[in-house]
Amino acid sequence: MTNNTLAKFGFVVLSLLLSGCIPHNIIDEVSLMHNIGFDREKKMLKGIVVYPNYQQGNNSSLISALASNPSNLREQLGYKSQYKVEMGQLRVIIFGNKLSTYGLAQILDTICRDPQIGIVRIVITNGSPSKIIQKTLNESPLYLMNLIDQSIKNEGIPESNIHTIYDQYFGSGIDMSFPLLKVDSSGKVKVDGMGIFKEDKLKYKISTKEALLFKLMTDRNKSGVYNLKLTKNNDSSNIGVRFLYGKHKITIINKNNREEAKINLVLNVEIAGLPDWMTVENEKDYKKIKNELEKSISRDATTLLNNLQAKNVDPIGFGRMHKINHNKWSEDNFYKNIYPNMTFNVSSNIIIRQAGVGK
Amino acid sequence: MSVKVKEQFQVSTFFTFFLVHASQTGIGILNYQANISKYAEQDAWISLIITGVSIHLILFIIFKMLDPHKNDLVAVNEHCFGKVLGSALSILALGYFWLASFTVFRAYIDVIQVWVYPTIKTWQLSIIFGAVLYYIVSNGFRVLTGFSFWGVILPSILFVLIYFPMKHTNYIYLLPAFSHPISDLLLSAKASTLLFLGFEWILMYYPFIKESSKIPKWAYFGNLYTIIVYLIVTFISFLYFNQEVIKELPWPTLMMLKIVHFPFLERFEYIFIFIWLLVIIPPMCISMWACTRIIKRTFSFPPKGFLILFILLTIIASISLKDVESVNKVSNLSSNVGFVFIYIYIPLLFITKQIKDRFMKNKITSF
Numbered sequence: 195m196t197n198n199t200l201a202k203f204g205f206v207v208l209s210l211l212l213s214g215c216i217p218h219n220i221i222d223e224v225s226l227m228h229n230i231g232f233d234r235e236k237k238m239l240k241g242i243v244v245y246p247n248y249q250q251g252n253n254s255s256l257i258s259a260l261a262s263n264p265s266n267l268r269e270q271l272g273y274k275s276q277y278k279v280e281m282g283q284l285r286v287i288i289f290g291n292k293l294s295t296y297g298l299a300q301i302l303d304t305i306c307r308d309p310q311i312g313i314v315r316i317v318i319t320n321g322s323p324s325k326i327i328q329k330t331l332n333e334s335p336l337y338l339m340n341l342i343d344q345s346i347k348n349e350g351i352p353e354s355n356i357h358t359i360y361d362q363y364f365g366s367g368i369d370m371s372f373p374l375l376k377v378d379s380s381g382k383v384k385v386d387g388m389g390i391f392k393e394d395k396l397k398y399k400i401s402t403k404e405a406l407l408f409k410l411m412t413d414r415n416k417s418g419v420y421n422l423k424l425t426k427n428n429d430s431s432n433i434g435v436r437f438l439y440g441k442h443k444i445t446i447i448n449k450n451n452r453e454e455a456k457i458n459l460v461l462n463v464e465i466a467g468l469p470d471w472m473t474v475e476n477e478k479d480y481k482k483i484k485n486e487l488e489k490s491i492s493r494d495a496t497t498l499l500n501n502l503q504a505k506n507v508d509p510i511g512f513g514r515m516h517k518i519n520h521n522k523w524s525e526d527n528f529y530k531n532i533y534p535n536m537t538f539n540v541s542s543n544i545i546i547r548q549a550g551v552g553k
Numbered sequence: 554m555s556v557k558v559k560e561q562f563q564v565s566t567f568f569t570f571f572l573v574h575a576s577q578t579g580i581g582i583l584n585y586q587a588n589i590s591k592y593a594e595q596d597a598w599i600s601l602i603i604t605g606v607s608i609h610l611i612l613f614i615i616f617k618m619l620d621p622h623k624n625d626l627v628a629v630n631e632h633c634f635g636k637v638l639g640s641a642l643s644i645l646a647l648g649y650f651w652l653a654s655f656t657v658f659r660a661y662i663d664v665i666q667v668w669v670y671p672t673i674k675t676w677q678l679s680i681i682f683g684a685v686l687y688y689i690v691s692n693g694f695r696v697l698t699g700f701s702f703w704g705v706i707l708p709s710i711l712f713v714l715i716y717f718p719m720k721h722t723n724y725i726y727l728l729p730a731f732s733h734p735i736s737d738l739l740l741s742a743k744a745s746t747l748l749f750l751g752f753e754w755i756l757m758y759y760p761f762i763k764e765s766s767k768i769p770k771w772a773y774f775g776n777l778y779t780i781i782v783y784l785i786v787t788f789i790s791f792l793y794f795n796q797e798v799i800k801e802l803p804w805p806t807l808m809m810l811k812i813v814h815f816p817f818l819e820r821f822e823y824i825f826i827f828i829w830l831l832v833i834i835p836p837m838c839i840s841m842w843a844c845t846r847i848i849k850r851t852f853s854f855p856p857k858g859f860l861i862l863f864i865l866l867t868i869i870a871s872i873s874l875k876d877v878e879s880v881n882k883v884s885n886l887s888s889n890v891g892f893v894f895i896y897i898y899i900p901l902l903f904i905t906k907q908i909k910d911r912f913m914k915n916k917i918t919s920f
Contacts, residue, residue, distance in 0.1 A: 309668045365795035518728035
């Protein structure tokens with residue numbers, strides 16, 4: 195063996211040996227948390243953490259701790275855990291009602307700057323997060339994440355993850371919004387609308403129906419089911435309209451010294467469960483459904499926008515839309531003087547793509 | 554005064570493309586967004602184009618200076634300022650090249666400490682990277698060229714990752730466009746110089762490339778590709794992040810990669826960080842190689858001993874930089890020195906050489 199090959203061989207052996215030196219974590223021996231809840235209790239920050247306990251079958255363990263600030267909280271949780279607490283697999287963060295109304299600034303600042311935290315879903319609840327976590331303790335560790343994912347992907351909840359939070363929290367001209375979780379009467383966890391924030395404080399809650407309209411005006415993904423009441427002669431019936439895909443366009447124009455927001459929606463829908471006395475093949479019925487739907491969506495959306503305006507919250511981001519045409523834009527001025535006087539003009543265009551295969 | 558390099562140590566001309574581009578893409582691409590958008594905000598992409606085009610001009614000057622004989626920086630310095638002063642200037646250039654190598658070295662260690670292993674010690678990583686540096690640089694220029702090749706191919710493969718953040722982009726972040734005065738654009742252009750630095754090492758490796766007549770073409774292509782790559786990354790990150798968010802997040806490129814998600818792989822940015830080692834090897838090593846080359850050309854000393862000395866210096870310096878701020882300070886210093894080197898020193902050297910050449914020609918004809 196020449197000197198040169200010996201050196202090369204040495205490098206290979208060295209790299210194999212050194213690869214054992216990196217810090218490693220064995221999955222059974224870390225508290226790999228999946229869900230974490232934050233709330234305020236006795237003027238302190240409370241953290242509730244669930245982690246799967248792989249050494250004892252498929253059971254999840256729960257620990258909670260009180261501390262004055264987020265990093266201290268992590269330390270306190272560490273004292274109560276038998277293994278090292280790791281944030282690497284965090285999927286869902288739940289904020290309790292008390293904390294949301296008190297303000298999330300301190301904790302959001304910490305979360306957004308932690309390189310260990312990946313893309314997590316952030317949600318709020320109208321009670322204490324421990325209630326939600328208790329209810330899902332016996333489910334699989336990813337149950338909560340899948341639940342939220344599902345309602346964002348297929349139902350009418352707008353996209354909400356840490357990326358959109360960066361955008362809404364640090365960015366100006368838009369307010370934060372999070373999906374709202376609650377435990378229903380049968381003891382199941384469900385997504386129930388959205389919570390809208392002003393700065394870092396919870397200001398207003400909207401229902402799932404309003405959340406769907408909100409989604410239509412902000413997201414690329416427009417899935418969700420809209421309920422429409424149809425009447426013809428003496429019959430009346432509720433039908434479900436599923437949004438397949440579509441586009442939204444928001445422009446802000448100045449009209450008689452007042453800013454007017456024009457929202458234009460183009461929606462492709464599928465209609466399921468038409469009553470006997472109506473068919474899509476019938477030209478007149480088709481037009482009626484289309485018109486009613488367009489009118490109803492525009493009316494509901496305008497109502498939602500007026501409600502948001504009355505509370506002076508702007509989750510849609512009209513401020514941001516206004517900013518792009520004004521070089522010297524100030525957030526204060528917009529929300530004090532311009533936004534309260536804004537008028538909304540929603541127009542929607544419905545294209546009925548499918549009407550089921552029955553009949 | 555031409556420098557003769559044996560053909561067995563030379564590389565084919567088209568490798569200039571890889572050498573130029575690979576030595577430009579380094580650690581800067583992971584966190585440059587906040588720096589360049591400090592002044593021009595959403596218009597900072599214009600500043601990038603300004604810098605990129607100015608680099609083309611500097612490259613043009615460099616090739617004018619090095620031709621018609623195959624020269625390098627040491628030869629030009631000697632020609633213009635004589636043996637003593639010329640050597641002193643070459644040593645100063647050596648200092649800058651070392652600083653450039655050290656900046657990449659320390660910044661990469663910083664990335665690993667912040668993102669992957671918060672508790673790992675600086676000296677542990679320094680020694681490992683120091684060994685890698687020695688192993689690659691001591692094998693000569695042709696090996697460096699090979700690494701440059703992979704330093705271009707690998708990040709190009711990673712470009713498919715754009716697909717993931719593309720789904721969350723919003724065009725309104727680029728508006729209002731063209732809303733900043735030219736002074737802001739120029740300030741941002743100055744801040745983006747660090748991204749393009751690295752091409753100037755061609756001053757040292759120029760004689761190692763075979764056909765000198767075709768070198769400029771490939772070097773311009775290399776720089777053009779750099780501009781395109783940076784523009785794409787800038788556009789994607791400006792479309793993905795609001796300007797206000799970019800100010801808050803220190804590592805926008807890595808933050809953007811968090812959205813990359815595979816069923817079998819939760820956190821892609823970790824893999825990205827380690828693949829990036831192959832991308833930072835060319836800038837780190839070529840500048841180190843240029844240092845040893847300057848030593849060899851000015852003093853005719855055997856370069857290997859000096860290579861060990863320089864690497865020891867790098868390791869010691871990187872251990873002595875302890876806090877977070879100092880890493881930023883070093884990259885700022887390196888950016889400023891580089892700015893002076895390419896925009897002031899090289900044009901001045903070029904003008905001196907032109908004057909000297911004309912003066913000498915006149916002298917000859919007058920006899």
